[in-house]
Amino acid sequence: GVNPDLASERQTASFSVEKLTAWLDGGAEHTRIRRAVVEAIQSDPIFSRENQYFQSQNERYEAAVRKAVHLQKKMREMGWTENGPEYKYIYRALSGDVALLLQRVFKRSISVLGSEKQIAKWIPLATQYQIIGSYAQTELGHGTYLQGLETTAVFDVSTQEFILNTPTVSAMKWWPGDMGRSATHTVVFAQLYIHGKCYGVHPFIVQIRSLQDHSLCPGVTAGDIGPKMSFEHADNGYLMLQKVRVPRENMLNKFCEVQPDGTYVTRGSEKINYFPMTTVRISIISDEVIIPLMKACTIAIRYSVVRRQSKLKPGEQEAKILDYQTQQEKLLPQLAAAYAFHFINNYLQELLDRGYREIQRKNFEPLPELHAFSSGFKAMVTQYCTSAVEICLRACGGHGYSLLSGLPSLYTKILASCIYEGENTVLLLQTARFLIKCFMAASAGQPIPPSVAYLAAVNAGKCPAKNKLDFLRPDIYTEAYRHTAVRLISSVVAKLQDLIHSGVKKYDAWNQCTVQLVQAAKAHCHYISVVNFAETVEKLETKPDIQKIMKHLCDLFALHGIFSNAGVFLHDEYISGAQMDVATASYLDLLAVIRKDAVPLVDAFDFTDKTLNSALGSYDGQVYQRLYEWAQKSPTNKQISPSYEKYLKPLLHNTLSKL
């Protein structure tokens, strides 16, 4: 049965959970498809995650490979295809821990960078898993800065081959997924040399393991880079190439080619090279960042109405910890953020779709905007959600710290999203560069993209809010965010110009402004998130119950941001200290309002118990029973430790006579 403390929370929902779920999914039809996929995957024992928390790195890897191979079979059985409506739910239903994911990246890089002939040769092999692909870009000593890569590919006219070589330890390829133990092929990025001249970084298809017995190919050294903070199942690898030869045809040559005599030819626009990175950054936001936060909120909020601790009122029983203001203030803003970022993901998808349509018409104008938005939001959302998951974990006290809560593995995995696909500080600085360009263009009366048109509006005045209700007005708080974003951007522009005018070199001036540039880029993303949430709420007029609770969450998201970043709003007295007190009061009042619907709001995310894989977060709230049952399954309880015989027995053996 359901724990009565949890059950009572569901009886007072102010809205229909099922309707909210359907709306979040984009319609009841999508909910139906999603649930069917989840059911099909989770009823198949090969996809079970039951013992995951007890497995070693080796066991996790083996299970992940098994799942990857079985998934192909499952997809055929179920009639699911890469273009079908089910596809996007499969990975989510698996909840990670599946191997051979780099196959997708391998294929995408060939599709984007390869010629028709190359595509025809390699894509079918990869699709049918007759080869296993990886993607070898990052080196031990080189990450974000691609020009710094050290691996070389020297063209040998006499044999019509490229000779790939790793000249130093720091030039070793390092981190590529599926490369440590699985891959047979990989795309290697290397500095191209022809007749002694360097032509910069280019991609080459290189076979690294035998198709006969999986042994390493001649000249290839490869292996697993060892344990990481998470991703135990993944064989992130290293790769050293000692004069490995590949045929001329193995350089991906849609945009440039080396002809038989060594002539180097380029064709088409290289701008498009940014586009795949942009789509990847946006594609990770939902599955790797927002969904983990939604899971963490579900676990922490359900647990916080089951867990009782101390007394709120003398003489009564111990209180549910979610009834403490401090616990509400920890968890509910994270819940509001999960919703906010779900809507930002929709916003980014639309931006991307619009941009893609333009690009297909050979209009590359939207690329800088797309790049800036995908970079900034990737950084802002991953950072925000990582902190949010950590808050959820800490808010569950000791039990949150147990792997069985599911929270530590959510945290250690989401943390990686701050690092991969572009380091966040580097990304925010790219966003800042775009914003500054747009701000300068707007100041000069030139046109700028609609998404940043706000930079052009007049920025003065004071916040007009007079009471707590005023701070629940989206026009009031979005204007406060807008004002602040513009102020931060304009003041860093002023600082930059001052420095340059005073004789500081441009690159030095830039470096001296980077802390503030990062702050400005974050303020931009925060502003867009708030506006987008408010607009999403506005469009909900046909669903008044859902609109009402979403409005509360939008207010909370906005006011939490003002409360936690008070300095940037108070700085030029746009919001006065007295107004800040009113905003804080409004914010704290909201916590108590949303607390009533907290459980229905996480139920609406519609995670199955198997998806959550958490002793604290299951739908029935049988927290203590489940912790005990799961703990008993631990291998530490199944084997008698040899430590007793070896180390303890000699100490204890003649104690009895003394007792």
Added chain:
Amino acid sequence: GVNPDLASERQTASFSVEKLTAWLDGGAEHTRIRRAVVEAIQSDPIFSRENQYFQSQNERYEAAVRKAVHLQKKMREMGWTENGPEYKYIYRALSGDVALLLQRVFKRSISVLGSEKQIAKWIPLATQYQIIGSYAQTELGHGTYLQGLETTAVFDVSTQEFILNTPTVSAMKWWPGDMGRSATHTVVFAQLYIHGKCYGVHPFIVQIRSLQDHSLCPGVTAGDIGPKMSFEHADNGYLMLQKVRVPRENMLNKFCEVQPDGTYVTRGSEKINYFPMTTVRISIISDEVIIPLMKACTIAIRYSVVRRQSKLKPGEQEAKILDYQTQQEKLLPQLAAAYAFHFINNYLQELLDRGYREIQRKNFEPLPELHAFSSGFKAMVTQYCTSAVEICLRACGGHGYSLLSGLPSLYTKILASCIYEGENTVLLLQTARFLIKCFMAASAGQPIPPSVAYLAAVNAGKCPAKNKLDFLRPDIYTEAYRHTAVRLISSVVAKLQDLIHSGVKKYDAWNQCTVQLVQAAKAHCHYISVVNFAETVEKLETKPDIQKIMKHLCDLFALHGIFSNAGVFLHDEYISGAQMDVATASYLDLLAVIRKDAVPLVDAFDFTDKTLNSALGSYDGQVYQRLYEWAQKSPTNKQISPSYEKYLKPLLHNTLSKL
């Protein structure tokens, strides 16, 4: 050899590293003793941590037990005793991962709560490891709130025994260290019942495992609670007691006793019961919190001068990442905090020593102050240092995420310090309660402890700073912190009183103020940390070089706090927006100053490579070589995965014909 990029950093130190080390240690003699202990421990292969990152939970446990037992032998050999000057360095030299640590807690609870007779019986047995003790207080459903414990101990007059019982699943003891697999005895906290009447929670010594064969005693169910986010080596356990009988003599009875006829007698002051908790909270700060942060700073800063990434100036080689302002702003404030908290630890030790002297004179007056300070600083320092270690980890990008960097295990372990020995929010609220009492007393003209005398001073005016140099004046910034702490405390007092006057019940009013009470308690601790740092610097006049660099760190610690919590300083315009810009400029300038001495400042922490156990942080800076060497040792590279034969070969076996 040493990496030249790292070597060059050491040639320009503005002070003698050896002198700074000696000063931090409290004198060269202490440095000598510490190094001797480290050398003796780390040259002994049984204490090696070389393969730690590759070990399973079972292997970690076994190694930890082995170390614990070997340590006794080592101490005898070396002539180290629990009261000797070496003792405090032993655990530090081991860097954790040693079992049977609960023996100390078991002994301390008997020493403090037991009678002379009980001490005479149990302490020698535990000291000689003829029994292995644990400490069973926390239950599955009950943590901080001791009154809520459900385990019962019913006195049976007829047999002169207590019957200990676990009435529900949530009453199971859960989390105690060494209890899952090792302990033979434990101190169980249970509700005492005599003739049907409950006398509250009392401690009982209970044997849980046979001394003959280590099997569980009749009526006892115990085991390991399963994997956690860290502490893989520790067998945190669960314990269920089904009508387990212990003799009347097993209730620890220094302060209260059950006489043979069932009469309950109390004696002495129970106030002293808080004292052990206070000492434990202070004792963890150094070894479990500050030293891990010092290690993380050492690793991240050394790596940041070896790692090169992108170009700062066109045409030059790639820049050391520590030359980027954003990287300085990530790491250097954490370095300053490590120093600040090292000094706060000294402050707390002095406070504790003074308090202890009073208590020995039967003066219990310092207890509330000690309790408030130990609670607040435990919470503030653990939270700050946990975030700081996470920043260090993230600042090392992908390589920081590898377990081989040492940073993930520092992070996952320090995170627990926010939870154990009192959950931080609960602790900060206790500090807040004390501050409010003192504030009210001061307002009423009553005496308050010197440590909080600042609450009584007049609080008005504006910050007098006019330029960047003014913000490097300790009198200016400490006054800003003082002003802010007093404002936050006085305004939450006003809110509390308003609520109560408007008819809100006292406990409701308290709950509605808790978010702001926590903020006020943190501001208090931050203020004391800054003042204490400034006073420490002042006393350094005989060591001008060290004083100079410590002054820079003190300024950085203070200005970082103002920059990151700008809202609380701007709120009442004590600092204006224009002044905040000046403070920010001063803060950013300082980063470039301290950056020059960053490596010597971490070298002075004097960690050996074996202590750091980090591929990124070693003294010689051979980062890439070491990552590669260590990765090769991973068991994933030593065994051929059965996955190839089982899952991949069937896919790949007829690819060759198609290539």
